Amino acid sequence: MLIEFSISNYRSFREKQTFSMVAAPRLKKGDNVFKPVVKGEKLPDLLKIAAIYGPNASGKSNLFKAFDIVRYIANRQPSAQPTALPVFPFRFDPQLADQPTRIELHFIYAEQRYEFELALTQERIVEERLIAFPKGKETLLYDRRHSPSGDEYTFGELEGGNDLHELWKKSTGPQVLFLAQAVANSSEDLKQLREPLTWLQTGFMIVSGDMKSWADSSQELAKDNPFFAEEISSFLQEVDVPVTNIRVDQIESLSTGLLQALSTKPKSKTVLTHRTALGEAEFDFQEESEGTKNLIGFWLPWRAHAKSNLTKKNRTLVVDELDSSLHPEIVISLVAKHLKSDSPAQLIFTTHDTHLMDAKLLRRDQFWLTERDANGATQLRSIHDFEGRESEDLEKRYYEGRYRGLPFVRRG
Numbered sequence: 001m002l003i004e005f006s007i008s009n010y011r012s013f014r015e016k017q018t019f020s021m022v023a024a025p026r027l028k029k030g031d032n033v034f035k036p037v038v039k040g041e042k043l044p045d046l047l048k049i050a051a052i053y054g055p056n057a058s059g060k061s062n063l064f065k066a067f068d069i070v071r072y073i074a075n076r077q078p079s080a081q082p083t084a085l086p087v088f089p090f091r092f093d094p095q096l097a098d099q100p101t102r103i104e105l106h107f108i109y110a111e112q113r114y115e116f117e118l119a120l121t122q123e124r125i126v127e128e129r130l131i132a133f134p135k136g137k138e139t140l141l142y143d144r145r146h147s148p149s150g151d152e153y154t155f156g157e158l159e160g161g162n163d164l165h166e167l168w169k170k171s172t173g174p175q176v177l178f179l180a181q182a183v184a185n186s187s188e189d190l191k192q193l194r195e196p197l198t199w200l201q202t203g204f205m206i207v208s209g210d211m212k213s214w215a216d217s218s219q220e221l222a223k224d225n226p227f228f229a230e231e232i233s234s235f236l237q238e239v240d241v242p243v244t245n246i247r248v249d250q251i252e253s254l255s256t257g258l259l260q261a262l263s264t265k266p267k268s269k270t271v272l273t274h275r276t277a278l279g280e281a282e283f284d285f286q287e288e289s290e291g292t293k294n295l296i297g298f299w300l301p302w303r304a305h306a307k308s309n310l311t312k313k314n315r316t317l318v319v320d321e322l323d324s325s326l327h328p329e330i331v332i333s334l335v336a337k338h339l340k341s342d343s344p345a346q347l348i349f350t351t352h353d354t355h356l357m358d359a360k361l362l363r364r365d366q367f368w369l370t371e372r373d374a375n376g377a378t379q380l381r382s383i384h385d386f387e388g389r390e391s392e393d394l395e396k397r398y399y400e401g402r403y404r405g406l407p408f409v410r411r412g
Helices: 060-075 162-171 178-184 191-202 212-224 226-238 258-262 290-310 328-340 394-399
Strands: 002-008 017-020 049-053 101-109 112-120 125-132 139-147 150-155 204-207 243-250 268-276 279-284 316-319 346-350 367-372 378-382
Touching (some): 049 328, 060 191, 060 378, 101 191, 112 191, 125 178, 125 191, 178 191, 212 226, 212 243, 212 268, 290 316
Parallel strands (some): 049 346
Antiparallel strands (some): 002 017, 002 101, 112 125, 125 139, 367 378
16 A cells, blocks of 8 residues: 655656645545555555545646556566656756656555665666565665666565575566566575565556546456346446446357458447336447446456455555546445445545535545646645645635636637
């Protein structure tokens, strides 16, 4: 689970900006937080949900792209061919053009707290550092720094021994994490590095852009297993979409000869049964509203997220524009459902829909804002950073500009 994430010199982020899931003390709504289970230490409560608001082009999506860098670099194969790494320095400051993007992550996995630091350019990894906190004691595992003479390492209480450490060092390429190379070249018994790498590889489940590919995957699952079709229809009913049944029919192909032989999949169509007071009617998937199509797509990461937390994998679901083509009441329903869950699941999303502020489901510390300053750099802050009472009308004050984070529109 995520504790904090910091980013600097990346796209619209200039100086270090920190996004935190640490709950502020003395705020109400106890269902909105959970107590992280960590061996040997007691940590502050963490938030189940964070909603990020801000004008277009203020940096909301760039924060999520920074999350995805972690996943990309952690999953990069040790044998991968050199290619430009997906980092882009802040363009408005020429002094930062040749400086690395810096990322700092605090997270929990398998009841252990970690701190991971990464600095990288498009050409190579410049710095990499992993700290563990067994029983709350800060313990360096390794520190990698690039210099003109090559990579220099400092090892702390790292398992494996000197000979194995030397092998890992020699095998690590400039665009590959030492952490990933060490795990690839070690036995299953060496879990000290394997567990934090697992979270870096899978800890963020990111949903962004068009939901079509997710909807296609949901339909494939429904076609292969009626159990999934029932789950999707139940999910839709829970958010007041009256779909009582989903089935996937095979379509007889009219093509013959070579075209039929080249076809790798039989064609199919998804049919949804809607129920009203007058009875039932069937609709083709293509006849459904964009909102219903998006919900069918969103069911898949929502389900995978819930299952991952039941198995204690502690993924953080990250959704860019949760309100895309969804009615505000559906967004509120999804948020409320997540808060009622007993699992320590975390959901982070961007939105322009301020009805959520008015719904009074979330606390002040769960609303975050992005805005661009005079230098074009993203500033990231929580509403809780501003003076105000817990009971104040957040939506009204937001539109009054009390928290900033509103677009400046020239009129006339």
